[in-house]
Amino acid sequence: MKKNRIISISIICLLLSTMYIKAQKPTNLDVNQPIEKRIENALSLMTLEEKVAMCHAQSKFSSRGVPRLGIPEVWTDDGPHGIREEVFWDKWSGAGWTNDSCTAFPALTCLAASFNTQMALNYGNAIGEEARYRNKTVLLGPGVNIYRTPLNGRNFEYMGEDPYLSSRMVVPYVQSVQQNGVAACVKHFALNNQEDKRMSINVKISDRALHEIYLPAFKAAVEEGKAWSIMGSYNQFRGEHCCHNDLLLNKILKNDWKFDGVVISDWGGVHNTDQSVANGLDLEMGTSTNGLTTSGTLPYSEYYLANPYLIGLKTEKYSQQILNDKVSRILRLIFRTTMSANRPYGKFVSPEHSETARKIAEEGIVLLKNEKHFFPIPVGKYKKIAVIGENAIRSLVIGGGSSSLKVAYEVSPLQGIIKKYGEEHIVYSQGYISTKSEYGQELVSDFNNDSLMNAAVEAAKNADIVLFIGGLNKNHFQDAEGGDRKTLELPFGQNKLITALLKVNKNLAIILCSGNAVSMPWVNEVPTIMQSWYLGSEAGNAIANVLSGEVNPSGKLPFSFPKKLEDSGAHSFGQISYPGDGIDEEYKEDILVGYRWFDTKKIAPLFAFGHGLSYTSFEYGKATTDKPTYKKDELVKLTFTIKNTGKVTGAEAAQIYISDEKSTVIRPLKELKAFSKVLLESSESKLIEINLPIKDWAFFNDKIQKWVVEPGKFTILVGSSSLDIRQKVSIEVD
Ligand code: GLC
Numbered sequence: 239m240k241k242n243r244i245i246s247i248s249i250i251c252l253l254l255s256t257m258y259i260k261a262q263k264p265t266n267l268d269v270n271q272p273i274e275k276r277i278e279n280a281l282s283l284m285t286l287e288e289k290v291a292m293c294h295a296q297s298k299f300s301s302r303g304v305p306r307l308g309i310p311e312v313w314t315d316d317g318p319h320g321i322r323e324e325v326f327w328d329k330w331s332g333a334g335w336t337n338d339s340c341t342a343f344p345a346l347t348c349l350a351a352s353f354n355t356q357m358a359l360n361y362g363n364a365i366g367e368e369a370r371y372r373n374k375t376v377l378l379g380p381g382v383n384i385y386r387t388p389l390n391g392r393n394f395e396y397m398g399e400d401p402y403l404s405s406r407m408v409v410p411y412v413q414s415v416q417q418n419g420v421a422a423c424v425k426h427f428a429l430n431n432q433e434d435k436r437m438s439i440n441v442k443i444s445d446r447a448l449h450e451i452y453l454p455a456f457k458a459a460v461e462e463g464k465a466w467s468i469m470g471s472y473n474q475f476r477g478e479h480c481c482h483n484d485l486l487l488n489k490i491l492k493n494d495w496k497f498d499g500v501v502i503s504d505w506g507g508v509h510n511t512d513q514s515v516a517n518g519l520d521l522e523m524g525t526s527t528n529g530l531t532t533s534g535t536l537p538y539s540e541y542y543l544a545n546p547y548l549i550g551l552k553t554e555k556y557s558q559q560i561l562n563d564k565v566s567r568i569l570r571l572i573f574r575t576t577m578s579a580n581r582p583y584g585k586f587v588s589p590e591h592s593e594t595a596r597k598i599a600e601e602g603i604v605l606l607k608n609e610k611h612f613f614p615i616p617v618g619k620y621k622k623i624a625v626i627g628e629n630a631i632r633s634l635v636i637g638g639g640s641s642s643l644k645v646a647y648e649v650s651p652l653q654g655i656i657k658k659y660g661e662e663h664i665v666y667s668q669g670y671i672s673t674k675s676e677y678g679q680e681l682v683s684d685f686n687n688d689s690l691m692n693a694a695v696e697a698a699k700n701a702d703i704v705l706f707i708g709g710l711n712k713n714h715f716q717d718a719e720g721g722d723r724k725t726l727e728l729p730f731g732q733n734k735l736i737t738a739l740l741k742v743n744k745n746l747a748i749i750l751c752s753g754n755a756v757s758m759p760w761v762n763e764v765p766t767i768m769q770s771w772y773l774g775s776e777a778g779n780a781i782a783n784v785l786s787g788e789v790n791p792s793g794k795l796p797f798s799f800p801k802k803l804e805d806s807g808a809h810s811f812g813q814i815s816y817p818g819d820g821i822d823e824e825y826k827e828d829i830l831v832g833y834r835w836f837d838t839k840k841i842a843p844l845f846a847f848g849h850g851l852s853y854t855s856f857e858y859g860k861a862t863t864d865k866p867t868y869k870k871d872e873l874v875k876l877t878f879t880i881k882n883t884g885k886v887t888g889a890e891a892a893q894i895y896i897s898d899e900k901s902t903v904i905r906p907l908k909e910l911k912a913f914s915k916v917l918l919e920s921s922e923s924k925l926i927e928i929n930l931p932i933k934d935w936a937f938f939n940d941k942i943q944k945w946v947v948e949p950g951k952f953t954i955l956v957g958s959s960s961l962d963i964r965q966k967v968s969i970e971v972d
Contacts, residue, residue: 370584394753398796487518614787639719654778854884
């Protein structure tokens with residue numbers, strides 16, 4: 239009897255528990271249901287409190303899921319060049335984990351300089367694998383703000399001055415990050431083109447400049463890249479903060495571009511509940527709070543989209559429909575990533591990632607000047623090479639702000655050069671010292687600058703050749719978040735040192751590590767200048783491979799180098815145009831950014847957009863089109879040949895610009911509309927065929943708010959840089 243009773247009780251318990259699990263386990267949440275179905279179902283099961291909790295942070299870099307329904311938290315992490323170290327729950331400082339030292343990839347200016355979309359694909363895949371491995375839902379990158387002023391502290395994180403180049407390079411990066419089951423978060427949307435007063439400056443620009451210059455890279459990332467999230471920027475645009483800006487987020491991003499992802503605020507970019515609710519923000523992060531304590535100012539429950547929002551919903555001040563839209567977007571992000579059925583496993587600090595980082599660095603290095611074939615320096619050619627400059631030994635993966643990285647390793651330029659040429663042939667002298675790095679590494683020298691300089695001059699005097707390795711260093715105000723540079727000059731007495739070195743040894747090459755243009759008073763005194771970006775973990779190996787000729791440089795400048803600051807458009811209209819009057823800022827150069835300005839104003843830049851030399855030379859054959867006249871909706875089939883007329887294999891990024899010869903509005907003299915990078919053996923030539931959609935030649939007519947191609951003559955310019963035009967061919971548009 240007793241035994242039977244036990245059996246029947248256990249059967250009843252089994253039945254009850256099965257029923258309970260069934261009741262709990264919602265039918266449509268299983269991973270194979272269509273995402274939209276899963277969203278609908280999850281929404282129907284969530285309480286109001288659970289929905290609101292999803293719309294704001296719970297820690298420095300995370301926001302809540304729905305534990306009751308098995309929906310995980312959303313974990314975000316910086317940055318565009320590598321996966322930031324783990325920090326404490328509610329602090330910016332590193333938590334001291336021992337398994338989060340990443341691969342540092344080159345800064346995005348370097349990626350842009352490669353003019354090679356395959357590099358962007360490889361980059362996104364590798365960094366996506368690292369983010370996946372670290373269990374991130376969202377990678378807070380890439381940044382695609384346009385390089386408007388050479389002073390902007392964060393230009394190194396972005397892809398230069400041209401909207402077309404940025405658009406082409408951001409799409410594959412986003413696609414391949416997201417193939418790893420991690421959301422890219424394209425930032426900072428929009429018009430965050432300086433660090434000076436970034437939290438408040440109110441940008442005013444024309445619709446033409448907005449659509450022709452500042453939005454294209456974001457539009458491409460959303461419409462072609464299918465970005466799963468976008469980060470609102472700190473600044474204001476036309477009087478509304480961009481993290482809750484009706485025109486940018488509701489009208490343009492979500493309505494016009496059909497963005498179905500999540501708008502994430504920049505950290506501390508949210509300023510009120512009404513606008514956050516109504517103007518398209520979905521996830522509030524980083525509002526200043528000490529988070530954990532309820533007594534602290536602005537604990538997470540007091541975020542604008544937390545209790546104030548909940549109360550507003552309960553009193554029906556805010557609609558459930560808008561809340562459901564926000565939560566649907568966050569659920570969609572989760573179902574595309576952490577709850578995706580076929581999410582890959584990722585990889586961290588792998589040999590493949592090192593190779594990817596090195597190849598991008600090698601392809602992005604730009605040879606600005608190279609007289610008398612001073613470069614390459616074959617191994618064994620010189621007995622004594624003096625390497626001078628702090629950037630030869632300084633860590634450049636740290637610093638710069640939120641993109642700063644704790645890396646598994648970093649090969650410095652000096653290490654790479656010693657490895658390549660042999661220690662016995664290298665003498666190093668620091669030459670100058672920068673200020674203490676705010677990000678940990680401190681270069682302490684018991685010399686002052688004069689004695690450092692004297693020692694460097696001594697080293698240079700006794701060497702066959704000198705490699706000066708300097709530039710900027712991601713310290714505050716030297717290519718870093720939160721502050722712009724004050725001048726175009728090289729800091730820390732580098733110009734004085736270079737002059738002193740030249741006095742004792744003319745065989746001196748300059749290698750600049752920076753993310754911004756610098757002025758070069760010594761430009762005519764030195765035979766060779768190389769622009770080496772912040773190249774990441776493989777920096778020294780990439781630089782040494784290019785120096786030795788193992789790799790033939792093929793990078794092209796993604797932004798112009800002005801001879802002096804006043805030459806650039808942003809600095810030609812007084813304070814209101816940069817850095818603004820403290821409240822407002824008007825981009826008075828309008829659409830004429832970068833080479834568009836230099837062309838129109840007939841100002842010669844120090845080095846032009848698209849400029850980059852090779853150890854070989856290239857000849858461009860006659861450019862032809864498939865016919866002389868076209869309709870607006872047609873493609874122009876452009877063909878031309880490129881021949882390698884030098885002795886070594888090399889790659890050339892041919893650039894295609896168009897010029898609208900007759901337009902009713904001001905247009906730049908030329909605008910980049912295509913590029914094609916081709917690798918050629920010595921004496922080899924290749925036929926390049928490029929389809930140019932004429933619709934891409936339109937300008938934005940702000941009167942009718944539409945893109946317009948006016949009929950008439952257009953000239954297609956084929957160039958090795960924006961100034962070095964090799965071929966022209968004109969066509970008529972009906
Ligand atoms: C920073 C940056 C943003 C970064 C975020 C999180 O202030 O503006 O790019 O992703 O906060 O660190």
